[in-house]
Amino acid sequence: MADSRLKDALSRGDFVITAEICPPRGTDTTGFTEKARLLKDRIVAANVTDNQRAVMRLSSLASSLLLLKEGVEPVFQMTCRDRNRLAIQSDVMGAWVLGVKNILLLTGDHVSFGDHRDARAVYDLDSVQLVETVEGLNRGVNLKRRELRGGTDFYIGAVVSPEAEPFEPEWIKFEKKTRAGARFFQTQAIFDMERFKRFFHDAQKLDVKVLAGILLLKSAKMAHYLNLNVPGIRVPATIMEELEASSDELQTGIEIAARQVRELRGFCHGVHIMAIGKEEKVVDIIELS
Amino acid sequence: MIITKKKSPEEILKTLDGFENIYLFGCNACAQQCRTGGSEELDEMEGLLKEQGFSVCGTALLEETCYRQLVLKTLRQDEATKKADAFLVLSCGAGVKTVSDCVPEEVPTLPALDTIFLASVERVGRFFEGCSLCGECVLARTAGVCPHTECPKGLLNGPCGGMHDGMCEVDPQNECAWARIYKKLKKQGRMDTMREHVPPKDNSVKTRPGRLLLR
Numbered sequence: 001m002a003d004s005r006l007k008d009a010l011s012r013g014d015f016v017i018t019a020e021i022c023p024p025r026g027t028d029t030t031g032f033t034e035k036a037r038l039l040k041d042r043i044v045a046a047n048v049t050d051n052q053r054a055v056m057r058l059s060s061l062a063s064s065l066l067l068l069k070e071g072v073e074p075v076f077q078m079t080c081r082d083r084n085r086l087a088i089q090s091d092v093m094g095a096w097v098l099g100v101k102n103i104l105l106l107t108g109d110h111v112s113f114g115d116h117r118d119a120r121a122v123y124d125l126d127s128v129q130l131v132e133t134v135e136g137l138n139r140g141v142n143l144k145r146r147e148l149r150g151g152t153d154f155y156i157g158a159v160v161s162p163e164a165e166p167f168e169p170e171w172i173k174f175e176k177k178t179r180a181g182a183r184f185f186q187t188q189a190i191f192d193m194e195r196f197k198r199f200f201h202d203a204q205k206l207d208v209k210v211l212a213g214i215l216l217l218k219s220a221k222m223a224h225y226l227n228l229n230v231p232g233i234r235v236p237a238t239i240m241e242e243l244e245a246s247s248d249e250l251q252t253g254i255e256i257a258a259r260q261v262r263e264l265r266g267f268c269h270g271v272h273i274m275a276i277g278k279e280e281k282v283v284d285i286i287e288l289s
Numbered sequence: 290m291i292i293t294k295k296k297s298p299e300e301i302l303k304t305l306d307g308f309e310n311i312y313l314f315g316c317n318a319c320a321q322q323c324r325t326g327g328s329e330e331l332d333e334m335e336g337l338l339k340e341q342g343f344s345v346c347g348t349a350l351l352e353e354t355c356y357r358q359l360v361l362k363t364l365r366q367d368e369a370t371k372k373a374d375a376f377l378v379l380s381c382g383a384g385v386k387t388v389s390d391c392v393p394e395e396v397p398t399l400p401a402l403d404t405i406f407l408a409s410v411e412r413v414g415r416f417f418e419g420c421s422l423c424g425e426c427v428l429a430r431t432a433g434v435c436p437h438t439e440c441p442k443g444l445l446n447g448p449c450g451g452m453h454d455g456m457c458e459v460d461p462q463n464e465c466a467w468a469r470i471y472k473k474l475k476k477q478g479r480m481d482t483m484r485e486h487v488p489p490k491d492n493s494v495k496t497r498p499g500r501l502l503l504r
Contacts, residue, residue: 080442081442085489106450107442107444107449107450107451109451109458110441110442110451110458110459112441112459113458121441121442123442123443123444124489124490124492125489126442126443126444126445126446127444127446127449128445128446128447128486128487129445129446129487129488129489132486133489143489159450161450164448164450164452165452165453165454165455166455166468166471168471168475169447169448169452169467169468169470169471169483170447170448170452172447172471172480172483172484173446173447173448175484176446176447176484176486179486180486188450231450231451231452231453231458232450232451232452232453
């Protein structure tokens with residue numbers, strides 16, 4: 001089987017662009033596949049979120065398959081929130097046999113943010129243990145160290161928040177994920193470029209690939225909302241002012257994102273663009289950058 | 290300390306619908322301290338039920354309602370218990386279960402409270418959950434802060450992306466359990482412990498229902 005294109009591109013030293021596509025809330029996949037077609041030749045791979053923000057949507061595995069059919073390489077996201085260790089391992093192997101090569105493993109937003117607040121949150125494994133579990137499947141053993149009749153060979157990714165406060169515990173967890181087997185990282189949205197540069201510099205000692213998270217700010221209102229409600233995201237006052245002074249906030253948001261991408265091209269391994277609901281604007285961001 | 294809270298009068302009245310003679314059990318241990326099942330709350334419940342047309346055939350405030358011998362003693366000594374066509378228990382679930390196991394099986398035992406957590410008592414009337422009875426205590430490596438309990442996600446290897454300025458995304462009033470563990474381990478000069486990879490929890494150490502037989 002062919003290797004992961006994402007892994008190849010990062011190994012070659014290409015500046016890699018990935019983007020996030022959110023599965024539909026239902027079975028009508030028209031919009032989802034349209035977005036995939038639009039981004040197909042612009043990005044190396046597309047992340048498929050796993051009930052993002054704890055809002056129930058089409059499964060990330062099924063959506064990853066839809067991307068494969070469209071010729072887009074998926075990054076299959078899996079969280080610890082909805083499945084116990086049995087379900088996780090079988091779904092991860094399921095993704096592998098269906099042709100998925102990249103996997104991004106994360107804790108997952110708490111159910112209290114979502115649309116099923118009365119749901120039981122699972123977290124049978126945490127994100128470090130999840131990385132280790134998939135690394136085991138890659139070596140052909142399950143969590144109980146029992147040999148499998150055929151393992152996986154995923155390119156394993158995880159997430160890190162370079163702007164987390166306090167930062168040291170976040171860094172320690174980042175190191176743990178690396179030791180557990182994560183080979184690439186997609187970061188939480190970054191805005192403080194100097195701080196990110198320092199993080200990137202330190203991260204190089206761990207021999208991992210880092211894609212900086214770029215979040216499209218659609219309006220000043222959205223930026224305010226993020227600052228108040230989304231942990232780990234800090235939109236600085238200068239960017240806020242830029243958006244507030246704009247007559248076309250979305251366009252300004254696109255320009256801000258493009259500017260960040262341009263700056264990152266100088267030193268980073270790549271970017272991961274999150275344009276929640278406005279995936280078609282990823283094209284504009286890339287063209288402007 | 291087992292923490293309980295009162296069910297709404299509407300819910301209690303609904304579960305009592307169809308019964309006439311109600312016998313009340315209170316608990317002078319935890320529920321008394323939570324102000325959910327002491328003598329005042331028993332009086333209050335008796336008043337409510339009478340007002341709604343029920344007959345309260347008797348009440349008993351036990352030192353600990355989860356003690357079978359105390360419940361059996363009440364059932365033996367108080368003739369009024371024989372008139373009851375339902376028992377309403379103002380205690381934690383363990384108390385309700387104990388009463389239910391002691392009374393004749395044809396007479397229902399009903400809970401007046403919801404049982405919510407095992408608490409540390411800061412001082413009278415202020416309770417905080419610090420232990421989930423998980424069966425595999427990790428406090429040695431987490432500086433006395435339980436990640437199973439104080440982290441809403443029960444994470445064992447460090448904070449999630451939801452930590453914000455050291456606070457928890459689920460309830461921003463609460464300090465992130467891992468921020469706290471980190472601070473304490475640092476003060477204790479035990480950052481190596483923070484870096485240790487913690488394997489998945491062994492859930493087989495605790496199967497339900499729990500049982501401990503010393504004799």
